[in-house]
Amino acid sequence: MSTLRNTKAAEATDASHTAALHTAALDDAAAFKERIAAELDEGRRRSLTYTDIDDDLLVRQHSALMSPLVWDLAHVGNYEELWVLRELAGADPTRPEIDTIYDAFAHPRKDRPNLPLLGPAEARTYIAGVRGRVLDVLEGLGEADLRGADPLRAGGFVFGLVLQHEHQHDETMLATLQLSGRPGLVRDGDLPPGRPGGAEEVFVPAGRFRAGAGADPWAYDNERPAHDADLPAFWIDRHPVTAGAYAAFVEDGGYAEPRWWSPRGWRWRAEQGVTAPLFWWREGHTWWRTRFGRAEPVPADEPVQHVSWYEADAYARWAGKRLPTEAEWEKACGWDPAAGRARAYPWGDAAPGPAHANLGHRASRPAPVGAFPAGASCYGAEQMIGDVWEWTGSWFLPYPGFRGFPYREYSEVFFGRAHRVLRGGSWATHPRAARASFRNWDLPNRRQIFAGFRCARPAPKEEA
Template sequence: MELKETLAGLLDDARARSLSLLEPLADTELVRQHSPLMSPLVWDLAHVANFEDLWLVRALGSDAVGAEYDHLYDAFEHPRAHRPSLPLLDPAGARRYLAEVRARALACLEGARLDTDEPLLDAGYVYRMVLQHEHQHDETMLATLQLMAAPGYRPETGSPAPTVGGAAPVPGAAEVVVAGGPFIMGTDTDPWAYDNERPAHEVDVPSFVIDTRPTTNAEYLEFVQAGGYHHPRWWTEAGWSWRNEAGLEHPGAWVSYGAQSWALDRFGVEVDLPPDEPVQHVCWYEADAYARWRGKRLPTEAEWEKAASWNPKAGVKHRYPWGNRLPEADQANLGHARFGPTPAGAFGDGASPWGCRQMVGDVWEWTSSDFRPYPGFRAFPYREYSEVFWGPEHKVLRGGSWASHPSAVRTTFRNWDYPIRRQIFAGLRCARDL
């Protein structure tokens, strides 16, 4: 299939996915701010359109569809908490903007040269960037939907509450030793890679031990019941201050009915806390405190990437833990196929060469690393994707979640967020020194 035809099909698939995600909701739910942590869903829709307008229309030399909307949908100009007060497009206007931009973008694609040395167009890079941006906003919208009050969100009008299933887990916790030595971190060749994943560079990582699966709800509950939220010895100074300020007692979306009775709020519906599922909705401070309590620590992002991607026998790096083939349903839980994580230790077919499972999908995994540029980093095609976020204010997450689209997941992909952030679908995997 010709590249242009492939890209057009991927754009259509992404749009259908975004619209179907919100199709069950009334327009009143789209304009409501369900949490001050998140935008109204209608803002996300029009922001997706505006980003496409910028990069698939104007950047390719065509006239803007909606330049007058640029200031409204600039994420840097307007923090999420303030967006409901803006004169936003209503749902019908946002859908119309999406459709008009897409028609113009496809017309531009027809005339674009993709066999060029121009970095923005080479191999369709700008189209891959815009595709990932839309898929990433789908995950953001799912985080918003998780925060909706009861009766909550249903994937289809009138359907039962989302349920989770998956491959059988491996019973019990296990660790694996990752041998020390150099490996190649990042990439020079992945056509989907963002600027912060580049360039590829050699990193010498000392031997370490890492868990073969993410931390479960049952394991994290032991920390809660042992009083982990009430002992500052497990927390960093900043983490303990935040725990007290926010009144944290347990992960987000957990509901307590006494010390021995716990439930999970899943899209507005309470279910018994699934003991074998990876814990999610923990911030970096909570993940770090738990790991300390276990006598372990969070892995660095270099350790995480080596455990996820490096084949020590062949001395080669893989795009995914299992190799370079695109994800299959028996290898990873991605693309909101189940609307929640699968049991920890599942997906043996998706294990890395070291034996680590679920390094891709299910829950984002906090690392100990600050978000920093790789040696030789060059911002492309705009500074605001990565460069403005460098520094200790943001911690790196790896691996993607059950809500992440496969196009926005790979062993080099770097996510980042504030250490207080817990509405995202994030958990942890422990490591320790050898």
């Protein structure tokens, strides 16, 4: 029986910074494993919290865009079994008959309610059994494994893989709970006040910078390899676009004017009858939204969320700007020009703290703009990590020298001119899955995700 099961979840806070974790791996393998176990426990408790609801809500499909919550719950355990127990430890499958059911590529989300899914109680029992065996495997790893050449063992990569995977599904669960329209299922919390005023844009000079993941052993394949990129000078919004600013676009007839929209975006808007961000409606002179089953006025000072790439692109044109490329976004976020190196986060390499960013479901909404001055980048851009995922103008494509690992279906099959890149993470993103180099992607018509954007523009020659 593993001694790691009783590790206090509070230790996970100290383990949230990758550099600290892997320094511990070199110095003390036992402490490193304890910290991984704490993080695994924290993530699992979050999954169980989001699924601690009526069975009817768990098995129901709340939108064709999303799986039933009970599918996500069993899927995270099946993924853990596949990568830790089978691929790493060479164990036989515990329930091979469910592998296809929980293969994310075997069945589209809209079809998953018709599959013979594990029921809520059975799913909880299954993932608990898998987790117990996973902790035994973790405890059995030695320092030679963590320092060795096996890419799944080295640096504990496979545990980072399953941990970040579960965090991502937890965010997906929150999106599903928002679509359910049921009140009382998701907790809220307090956030710091915003700071109105100040510069609307920040300047990023021309020059080379280092893009992509550096030494982080838990970064994904699509973040690699780190490479140099040379960019002309540009301006980028200091904050994400607010709901109040976006409402001005709507009220100016932005959804009725095709010149602001790309041809595909205009067709999408017309076919879907879209007239405002998802979950918005207007009564009199007030914009309202539904947030986790409750109606409330739209806060003008929050970053707008639940907008598609098409909507973000149209707003940017209306504002006389454009969406930043992902390279521009990453440079503005993480590059330290004085030190000539990339930072893990805008503020440096320290783990995200409460003064830096709105992450990890601290509250079930974005923070007002200006709430995190301590989280500013070297160039003065704020709230680039947390609050809302930010659409960029870039397609999801591989970096030069890309090598897929550990499986093609994580990144490689999505490359091309179908998915747009999002950066930065949202209020629902766990800090473990948020960093300056992290790349997210989705189809340009998706609005159920916690996505917003900021704008950019090229610098005139005299400024460059």
